Amino acid sequence: MKGRISSFQSMGAVDGPGLRFVAFAQGCPLRCAYCHNPETWAADGGSEFTVEQIVEKAERVRPYIKKGGFTLSGGEPLMQPEFAAELFAALRGRGFHTALDTSGCFGAGDTVREVLRHTGLVICDVKFARAGLFKKYCGGELSRTLDFIALTEEMRVPLWIRQVVVPSINDAPSDARELGRIAASYRNVEKLELLPFRKLCMHKYEALGIDFPLHGVPECGADKLRELQEVAERERAGV
Numbered sequence: 001m002k003g004r005i006s007s008f009q010s011m012g013a014v015d016g017p018g019l020r021f022v023a024f025a026q027g028c029p030l031r032c033a034y035c036h037n038p039e040t041w042a043a044d045g046g047s048e049f050t051v052e053q054i055v056e057k058a059e060r061v062r063p064y065i066k067k068g069g070f071t072l073s074g075g076e077p078l079m080q081p082e083f084a085a086e087l088f089a090a091l092r093g094r095g096f097h098t099a100l101d102t103s104g105c106f107g108a109g110d111t112v113r114e115v116l117r118h119t120g121l122v123i124c125d126v127k128f129a130r131a132g133l134f135k136k137y138c139g140g141e142l143s144r145t146l147d148f149i150a151l152t153e154e155m156r157v158p159l160w161i162r163q164v165v166v167p168s169i170n171d172a173p174s175d176a177r178e179l180g181r182i183a184a185s186y187r188n189v190e191k192l193e194l195l196p197f198r199k200l201c202m203h204k205y206e207a208l209g210i211d212f213p214l215h216g217v218p219e220c221g222a223d224k225l226r227e228l229q230e231v232a233e234r235e236r237a238g239v
């Protein structure tokens with residue numbers, strides 16, 4: 001079984017618990033206005049790797065990721081569900097913790113269910129907590145992400161929910177409360193994390209000859225992020 005991978009990161013520190021070996025899957029059906037990885041969009045980009053080749057790479061860094069594990073990110077890893085399922089099954093069989101970093105945009109079909117059978121943690125980026133913003137700035141459906149999250153709950157897969165805060169688009173307290181309400185609706189949510197909008201990716205857009213739609217939007221400051229994180233946490237806790 002082969003899958004298309006955009007790149008690897010030997011020791012990622014932000015893609016799950018502990019240090020992680022991260023594979024960025026190639027291909028994504030969304031077009032998030034703030035996307036940091038536009039090089040992953042084309043389904044036919046990247047390079048092909050077999051499950052065995054990736055397992056071998058993970059084995060090479062095993063001593064460094066003992067307390068961490070393997071994360072399949074993207075792009076959108078669920079665009080290649082059979083590959084993701086087989087890869088996770090092989091890694092789990094060898095004792096690696098597996099994390100899936102996804103937007104959940106493929107909903108809750110049988111192939112997604114098969115991936116989740118071998119997944120130790122789901123990190124779901126709920127792009128926007130309002131359907132209109134999700135559609136406008138990512139081109140996807142919030143309802144499909146919520147269907148996916150419901151499936152993670154049904155299958156009792158631990159879940160981290162994330163969201164990027166973009167000034168002037170989703171940085172109002174009401175946006176944070178809406179996300180907190182979503183997090184409060186599912187019993188398997190272990191963590192709710194807001195991330196700041198950054199523009200470190202602009203050189204990638206220039207290199208690809210694509211306009212960065214949010215170039216005029218300021219980055220999200222640390223104080224604002226902290227304030228919204230507290231609002232979201234309070235809503236989640238019901239206080």
Ligand code: SF4
Pocket residue numbers: 028029030031032034035036037038040074075076103138
């Ligand atoms: S889901 Fe991720 S990879 Fe796909 S467009 Fe959005 S930010 Fe980029």
